[in-house]
Amino acid sequence: MNIRVYCTLPLILLAGFVFADDSPVVRSIDDYEGLPSRIAFGSCAKEFKPQPILKQVVAQAPDLFVYLGDNIYADTKDVQVLRDKYQQLDSKPEFQALRKNITVLSIWDDHDYGWNDAGKEYPKKNESREIFFDFWKVPEESPRRQHPGIYGSHLFEQDGKRLQIILLDTRFFRDPLKRLTKEDKNSPWKNDYEPDPNPAKTMLGEAQWKWLEKQFQTPADVRIVCSSIQFGHEYNGWESWTNLPAQQQKMFDLIKSTKANGVVFISGDVHWAEISKRQPEGFYPIYDITASGLTEDWHNVEPNKYRIGEAYRDNHFGTIDIDWKSSPVELKFQIIGLDGKTQRSHTVSLDDLHFSK
Helix, strand or coil, X not given: CCEEEECCCCXXXXXXXXXXXXXXXXXXXXXXXXXXXXXXXXXXXXXXXXXXXXXXXXXXXXXXXXXXXXXXXXXXXXXXXXHHHHHHHHCCHHHHHHHHHCEEEECCCHHHHCCCCCCCCCCCHHHXXXXXXXXXXXCCCCHHHHCCCCCEEEEEEXXXXXXXXXXXXXXXXXXXXXXXXXXXXXXXXXXXXXXXXXXXXXXXXXXXXXXHHHHHHCCCCEXXXXXXXXXXXXXXXXXXXXXXXXXHHHHHHHHHHCCCCXXXXXXXXXXXXXXXXXXXXXXXXXXXXXXXXXXXXXXXXXXXXXXXXXXXXXXXXXXXXXXXXXXXXXXXXXXXXXXXXXXXXXXXXHHXXXXXX
């Protein structure tokens, strides 16, 4: 059997912040062999709450679990508070069981980055970055520690088939958003933010955009792009790529110019689950599977004309099952609830996620 694992940036492993020599056992990438066929993911988990949903994650036995941000709720400019919040998460038996049994990747969103809705202006972002790397056990020699931000990419290959997982950083470089004020009573927009058409504003920063172009040029059959905020939905006034429409279009343009086939987004942040489908002109369908509610929910769900079926508001996580043996390869997107049952599901053929030749 031909098995290869490429880490263009080393895999982020789930581990506790090292406060003692008796830290729990952690599942390493060295313990994993093969081509992942089930990728689970979730976000928005308050460290002071019980997290029984993690027991269901372990029960589903995914090959990988991706934390999509808001993995703790720090909202502080005190780095010791940030460390203490991670330690509280690390002490949870259900979290320890997850990291012992499942290989885990992680990105951050605003609350674990450090401050609600913060971008590049957050004053403790460099300190937060180091704490993030230490908690998730990113090796000192990792190239991820040699550049600003926390982005990375991992490529798995077996028998000529390739899965690429791209971890974006939507916080460290992001320009301030255009916030609605109390004076904007007659605005056509809603909630906290309105779209800012300024083409000079960035979501990822110049260096990360250049890096992402190289990732999309890397041969792969399936590419899972991990974004802490939603990408493929309809504007709803909360944080998302729709706040910087020029950057959202830049992503579409980059996928198209590099002819990157098999791109699927996963996202979190909003405290509900939904599967969105965009059909840009001259494109294959772009799906965004949002799983946001490991411990959280929301009082209402915003309209989304790109949503497939209904949203799901109770605690949940998402999965992508890839049937590598089927011809053509199939991808099944699922939202799984606290009872372990599938609450939402949608299946696509990988042949439909290709540009026309």
